[in-house]
Amino acid sequence: MVALLTPGLRYADANEDFQRLSGRTRDQLVGRHLFDVFPDNPNDPAATGVRNLEASLKRVLETGERDSMALQRYDVESLDRPGEWEERYWSPVNAPILGPDGHVALLVHRVEEVTALIKARGVPEEGRARVLEAELYTRARELQEVNERLREAHAREREVALALQDAMLPAPRPVGHHLAAVRYRPAVGSLNVCGDWYDLVDLPGDRIAVAVGDVVGHGLHAACVMGLLRSALAAASLVADGPARALDVLGLYARSVDGAENTTAVTTCVDWETHTLLYSSAGHPPPALLRGDGTVEFLDQATDPPLGARPDHVPHPQASSAFTEGDTLVLYTDGLIERRREDIDTGLARLADALTRHRAAEPESLADALLLELLPAGGATDDTALVIVRL
Template identity: 65%
Template sequence: MNVTDVDYRAVFQVLPGPAALLTTDLVYVDVNEALLALAGLTRDHIIGRYLFDVFPQNPDAPDATGMRNLAASLHRVTATAESDIMALQRYDVRQFGRQGVWQERYWSTVNAPVLAPDNSVALLLNRIEEVTEIVKADHKLIDGKRAQILRAELSSRARELQQVNRRLRTAHAREHEVALHLQKAMLPEPRHLSHHDVAVRYRPSVGALSVCGDWYDLVELPGGDRMAVCVGDVVGHGLHAAGVMGQLRSALSAASHVADSPAEALDALGLYARSVEGAESTTAASVFVDRLHRTLAYSSAGHPPPALCRPDGSVVFLDEATDPPLGARIEHVPPPVAHMSYSDGCVLVLYTDGLVERRGEDIDAGLTRLATSLTKHHSLGPDSLADVLLADLVPPRGLTDDTVLVIVRL
């Protein structure tokens, strides 16, 4: 057979891959059977129509670049009269007869010029090799590898987190040990105070370090017949709050030795607190007990009121001399002071807010619980009374704030 006898149109029709002939204006001149099968269309739907009317861009994939890249390649072939092999393209195909239904396709495309006798570009040959199944298989393989890599990374991160948790537990244990030493140093058991039985209790909040900003102090004052009973609460927990607490406790103890009243002692403490970082909003209460005259002088800086339980079980709160927390006033104003007489057998109770305050509850409810328990158990000795008060007032799930409790049998 001579070359002139070859039916090239028949050859074009049986090419195994989709192919089309286009004008330089991108209008279809001819297509082979493979392209018709790919598009699911007949020749009448394609011949004489503009390329991108037959294969428009998927409107649900606005970031797709297949149409733009194909147009650029065909225009480049027209301008240069040279073939162009395109990179792999995603080019979705609209399903014939199903409005709005698109199939995801991947094409490997070669565009070649068909030259006229004068070597100008007469037609464009657009040959497509569909590689959708290969690409999807590769995607599955890649996704599988990505999943393996992700699992490996997650496993590595889990090991790193375990190491961090171990280090945190070690650091927490060390801080806990330091906190215990601080607590013993800053909140020692009270010395025996002449003529009085005393009990103190400290209870940390659930989950907190065993040290916080709550403190107490009992100081024998000059003259031998007076003593000061003090409690305070620094905002916050942990070692920093404990350090601030230690400074303020020492300052109040020193001020109490030279002050004529608890108000003067708290006044000096308030001025000192302004120079201590972290001391803002600290609360404190101080009671001077005069054994000779059987009187109490008291003053409070934003602290819950001390309670006095008389021998008959009646309870009165010392709330007639209350000032804002330390450093809360813009201008310096001397704190108030009030006085009350007492008789032998009375019980003086000072505490921090963790004993009586509960979230979502008015503090008066907590003060009522304290008064009720004192009335019921006032005849007990200080140690037994302290244990009973904690049993009555501490919630079943534990304290949400640290608590100091001081009981003095007058």
């Protein structure tokens, strides 16, 4: 049973199981307040269903975190016999859906109906609390054992995925006579790793291509998809006429790779002969250009949706920006700037401030300073790739 609730606790939608087991049609739910549809049983002065459920939903709205409730008795009025209330037992879980601004946009109200389980055992009403307690204890022990096995399996997969990621990402190396630094930091205590990549490709003349990308997903599969896309973009950059054409090739290739949908990427071409940066982005956070005077320009004039997001292929846009000797180009993935329940502009402003304060640092020192200041002290929940090139 699953229903969607607005932050005002009105029904936005409900699946067929919810309608069937609650005895309410979709028309009787959508648009109405939760507790208008399901009030407490007025004949039971000890009823706590409304109070407990409201407290759980408010916790989710305030914290943005999932909340699992203990088994609840929550009687429901019969539609066939108005005024008669059916004794019902439920196990609810409430979870948030965050909007673009980081605030809770919808609530997922998932419910397991366990009335039949209780009544099938023929337990008198006065003994049902003990049965529920024993049932909850047994389920908790079973879930604990399952979670232990899952943690062990996840730890093994994480270790293999990180090793694969490390093997496929290029090692730090000189970029001609130019200074550059690269970093990759996996998420801490999470399988949400191995989808990010970076690359630097030498091009004819005094030019290089610099790119970063982020595959949706995690673990071994994301690492494999990452390797395919990174190699494809590197090859395309060598022959394509500019970053936009390279992303065109990557976008067409991504349509044939399972798991590459909605990958984000940004690629740039640095030309030291003309002191020009060409760039193109597919749904990725904008590169930052740190000027010698400490000002920061975000390269956001050639943005497009992530790879494969459009039903039909459309050529990617491309833009340019002039640079002077001593400027610094910074490419990164969203783990560096994005935080839950925070607008992305806040993260970009935090990055710009850190770049300005450390503008005199060499790329290696600057990379260390950015990771130290911008990643959460306890570790990020998403992996982070970072490339810094002194122009």
